Amino acid sequence: MTNYLASNLRNLKARELIKSKEEVQIKSEKVQAKIIGIKEKRKKGTSDANEARQAAKKQRRMEARAKVLAFPAPEGPMTTLRQLGAAKLEELEV
Secondary structure (H helix, E strand, C coil): CCCCHCCCCCCCHHHHHHHHHHHHHHCHHHHHHHHHHHHHHHHCCCCCCHHHHHHHHHHHHHHHHHHHHCCCCCCCCCCCHHHHHHHHHHHHHC
16 A cells, blocks of 8 residues: 555655554554445446346347348358459449
8 A cells, every 4th residue: 555645755754654653554453444344335336227228238239130140141252342442443444
């Protein structure tokens, strides 16, 4: 744990004194309990709204996937964008 109070002091004796007091306070059971309590309060739990939003998003993805899979599969060789561009250039040259 960083010592915010002691880090800005130039006086080495004062800095060491503050550091030692902080260390003693941190080792105290009361302070440990408060630290744990504060950390528990800061934790983010999963919210019901978040879970509902994620479920709706997943449902939309699955519906879109089903629509795409319902189309017939393409037949024959697939043309690439490079091939399409080359064909357009040939048309323009002719």
